[in-house]
Amino acid sequence: MTKEEEDNNYSTIKSSKKKSIIISLATVLMFAAVMAFAIYEGTKNTVTMISTGEKEEVKTHSETVGSFLEEQGIKVGQDDYLSHTAEASIDKDIVIEWTEADQFTVTVDGESTSAWTTSNTVEDILAKANIEVTEHDKVTPALDAEVDSETAISVEKAYEVTILDGLEEKKIWSTSTTVADFLKQHKITLGDLDRVEKEMDELILPGSQVKVVRVEKVTDVVEDSVKFAKETKKDSTLLKGSEKVVQKGEDGLVEKTYEVVMENGEEVKRELKEEKVVKEAKKQVVAVGTKTVVASISRGADNKASAPAQKKEAAPAQKKAAATSKPAATSTKTTKTSAPAQSAPASSSREFYVSATAYTAFCNGCSGITATGINLKANPHLKVIAVDPSVIPLGSKVWVEGYGHAIAGDTGGAIKGNKIDLFMPDRSAALAFGRKQVKIKVLD
Template sequence: MAIAICSAILVSAALGILIYQGTKDTVTIMLDGKKEVVRTHAATVNDMLEDLEITVQAADYVHPSRNAKVDDDLEVVWKPAQKIVMVQDGKRKEVWSTADTVNELLKDQDLSVKEQDKITPSKNTKLKANMEVAIDKAFSLKLVVGGDEKQVWSTSTTVADFLKQQGVKLNDLDRVEPELTEKVEAENTVNVVRIEKVTDVVEEPVDFAVITKKDDSLSKGKEKIVKEGKDGLVSKKYAVIKENGKEVKRELLSEKVVNEKQDKVITVGTRTTVAQASRGVTNVSSSSGKEIYVSSTAYTASCKGCSGVTSTGVDLKSNPGAKIIAVDPSVIPMGSKVYVEGYGYAVAADKGGAIKGNRIDVFFSSKNDAYRWGVKRVKVRVLD
């Protein structure tokens, strides 16, 4: 009897267990990427996760929601969030995210990035717990290379690294503004001045000089070419500095004479023909030539304001017997031979500030003769 009762109890318990197990829901759950199938009496997804001793954080991904009702054949996904350190503009911030890649993290955080922004590590990098993601925002600045200007983008870096990013290669002599070690900033202008040093050889003409020599065998005012002039030629070697293709400095290194110059030599006559007081016979007729009447005065070599030398260069003190008159050249041409009534034959070889129009000044070596002449109206015949 007792055995029968015990058997009945065992059967009843087993049957109860079978009935209990049979009423459980079958749920497929993805736990952090791993697929499991569980049977549960949990009423909600949250209850089921608690039964599985899974601690869910606020940033974790759970689908369907934790308060969703558990049904048979339900599929549940749980993806725990990871702690990521984000660095932007030098500021660090810890965030929790279930994103798989850096790119998904940026979208998850509603961060707008430009193509020119620098993201470290790259956008397609898989995220790991405690990973650091840095965002360097790009800015616009001006780049001038060899005078060619363009607007470009860059993140905060040195001028040297910026030029490498832009594919700009520097030559040994190039000048960069600002310095290569300085940081580039928004609205900066980075200027690369292309400098080159070249050698230039040019041939330049050398003008001949004109050498004038006095010749007392020639009449005063006459010229004679003794030797013709000829330009020379010199080869000059220069060191030339160019900036952006334009010459800024030229330094003479050496020069070499290719052809010597030949100076022109001219002789200029200094001989003056002076009529002397003479009782001899002259070959000039006093009755020929143009006649005019003039007002005449007299002067000496030592008169007040006189230098003793005529305007044509005759030294009156050395030629006291010279027969010279001062004239207005517009009336009687300089150098003309004349015959002056009461004075005789003379040469128009002087002029003075007060001698204007029909007026002459006759030369005497002594003051007495000059005073004796006084002021008188005389007839002058211009012979030639």
């Protein structure tokens, strides 16, 4: 072997040893690195991270929850949910739950507010927004409903409303709604005739009053008496001024059927629907005497009867004179007999005939107060006549044939000249009187 060959073999061996050393060194370094990595990874803690329902296991050397979240690039808001505090230590395997809060919009009586929360029930969202609700408030959706951040949540605060239902008054909580919805909500039903004193589409506002008028129609049957009429007939067999009942009057009976409208229990309208005669009235017939009695009285006879002794003692001359004298004139006297209550006075200032009618104060629209201030309704038994003051002065005492003593206490538009109007306490008697020619005497 030449020297050159030997040199080449030596170089080859030397190069081969160098490569072996490098390989061995690299192997040792790699093993050390693997061992170091294995040791490093082996000392990490396992963190189970649950976020928005997703679970992930993460190895970390972070010593606190806060540093771990920072390591993961997670920023926790003040309304977010975090199962541990940021200062909580990580010294072993740990489960960390984090939920990011959503923003919800709530409208209260038209005004909007926001709330950040991780809860999705309406009740929790309202609590987070510091909105108190009562059982009368209207909340949409319902308190137990689960919603998302896109759901509109509204609250209508309730207020007291006065409801007058017929005669019943009560306070009811209500939210802003129409009258029709208010009645439906509180189960207030209306009959065919009932009415509400508000428009049905009118809004119910705080302090409102809703009045429901309960209307009903009822039938009322009433029996009324009908006063009998009076008829007078002249009777020449009765003394003038006296009266005799020939036929006794009887009141009639009529049945009236009314339709009555009642509002809240009170009558507001009455309409006559039917009238039926149950019993006919029977008129009273009165005979009025017209007979006049005439009596003749001799004045001479009276003188003879009153002084017989004086005549016996008369002188002969006187007898002769009496015998030759003309007979004494005989006077006659007419006497009129009348009923005791209506008898004419013994003397009067003047008397004459008048046309007489009758009236009553008990009629629709009649005040009952005469021209001289007499209250005929309060004193129905007074005898009062209406006169023409230019013929018979007001306040005069009079006597009227067939009527009796009375006072001239009233006037009338149709009472002119020799006309009078007799007051009577009931309408039937006034109608039955009609129009008559009677004698009147003005006493003072």
